[in-house]
Amino acid sequence: MPPPSVSLHLHLLLLLAAAFASPTPALSKSTLESCSSSTACPALLSYTLYADLKLAELAALFAADPLAILAANSIDFAVPDPADRILPAGLPLRVPVPCACSDGIRKVTSVRYVSRPGDTLASIAASVYGGLTTPDWIRDSNGILDADADAAVDAGTRLFVPLHCACFGGVDSGVPAVYLTHVVAAGETVPAIAKRYRTTANDLMSVNDMATADVAAGDIIVVPLTACASSFPSYTSDVGMTVANGTYAITANRCVQCSCGPGNLDLFCVPAPLADSTCSSMQCSNSSMMLGNFTLMMTSAGCSVTSCSYGGYVNGTILTTLTTSLKPQCPGPHQFPHLMPPPTSSFFETYLGPSPTPMPSEGGVGPQMAGMAPISSPPVNSGPPPSHRHVGDVLALLALCLVANLLW
Structure with a gap:
């Protein structure tokens, strides 16, 4: 039997090894929208690239249009071969997605992922999709029985990956808005997140139904971004299109580009740079004006503005509308949001346009927020990152070696 001092060392070292080998799992919380x-x-979706990826690879991860990703980040989408552009690891981007209503909550339901060698549910959730989902959610959505999130997934397995998203009626405090899902990073605070997205901490807490401003790494919150809303008919394929202020959207089979801001919250659409002969006519009926054109005429009552506007996309046809309105003063040339060249550095920061408060005559002030208030989901046990377990295993091995040396 070893002496008492050795037994004491043995117990202490075993307790230390157990503490490092089995850290307490972190609990994360998220904002869910009932629907x-x-x-x-x-x-x-706010997403940071986990590795260097071609734009086409990133688009495939989220079942998104490559040009739509560039447009949503105000990155030049008229560059040659944009899908083959390599985006650097660490690049923060906004990924546009359709937010569906499924099982009574809002979530992205269009994403499918084919597993690669070495993938686990934990690595897919935390690394590949940046914490926008959880291992438990992927497991439950695919009927996987293995409860170990760190167990290897067979290469080539096709997985449905649900992702958090929100709509909340497309308005925030009566102003058109598009909602961005943000995963809280280590050290981030609610005021810092609010400053980054040009909103207020009070607004974030209200939208996410937070009693306090306490957040932790891995928490998922939604951020309202001031936007330009469309008023297309319900039978159009792009009905409900909303464009965040200072950015663009590509629609009508890549034939039309629409932008929001920076001067007001009026959606402004023109032929896209890549529009070709396959696009339908963009000329307004009974007029020589093309989409995006407008004329000004001063009268005794004010400035008469006639414009050819975009009205939606239906079965390959671009709808246009000729309208005439009277304004107190004639507007100047239209200002487009700034476009940046494709990034080549991981220190790239996306451009966020200003968020002006629209005047009654500028931009559509939508109805009051519709839908149910956000609710906090039950804490999800996503488990510690694999790297924590590796550190614990090493320390445990060292402790056991020390014990063996003492006993020897």
């Missing part, structure tokens, strides 16, 4: 509608709404 009952069968229609999807436009939403954005």
Whole structure:
């Protein structure tokens, strides 16, 4: 039998090894939006690239249009071969997605992922999809029986990956908005997140139904971004299109680009740079004006503005509308949001346009927020990152070696 001092060392070292080998799992929380509608709404996901990826690879991860990703980040989408552009690891982006209503909550339901060698549910959730989902959610959505999130997934397995998103009626405090899902990073605070997205901490707490401003790494919150809302008919394929202020959207089979801001919250659409002969006519009926054109005429009552506007996309046809309105003063040339060249550095920061408060005559001030208030989901046990377990295993091995040396 070893002497008492050795027994004491043995117990202490075993306790230390156990503490490091089995850390207490972190609990994460998220904001979920209850829903009952069968229609999807436009939403954005805040995502940081986990590796160097071609734009086409990133688009495949989220079942998104490569040009739509560039447009949502105000990155030049008229560059040659944009899908083959390599985006650097660490690049923060906004990914546009349709936010569907499924099982009574809002979530992205269009994403499918084919597992690769070495993938686990934990690595897919935390690394590949940046914490926008959880291992438990992936497991339950695919009927996987293995409860170990760190167990290897057979390469080539096709998985449905649900992702958090929100709509909340497409308005925030009566102003059109598109909602962005944000995963809280280590050290982030609610005021810092609010400053980053040009909103207020009070607004974030209200939208996410937070009693306090306490957040932890891995928490998922939604951020309302001031936007331009469309008023297309319900039979159009791009009905409900909403564009965040300072950014663009590509629609009508890549034939039309729409932008929001920076001067107001009026959606402004023109032919896209890549529009070709396959696009339908963009000329307004009974007029020589093309989409995006407008004329000004001063009268004794004010400035008469006649414009050819975009009205939606139906079965390959671009709808246009000729309208005439009277304004106190003639507007100047239209200002477009700034476009940046494709990024080549991981220190790239996306451009966030200003968020002006629209005047009654500028931008559509939508109805009051519809839908149910956000609720906090039950804590999800996503488990510690695999790297923590590796550190614990090493320390445990060292402790056991020390014990063996003492006994020897």
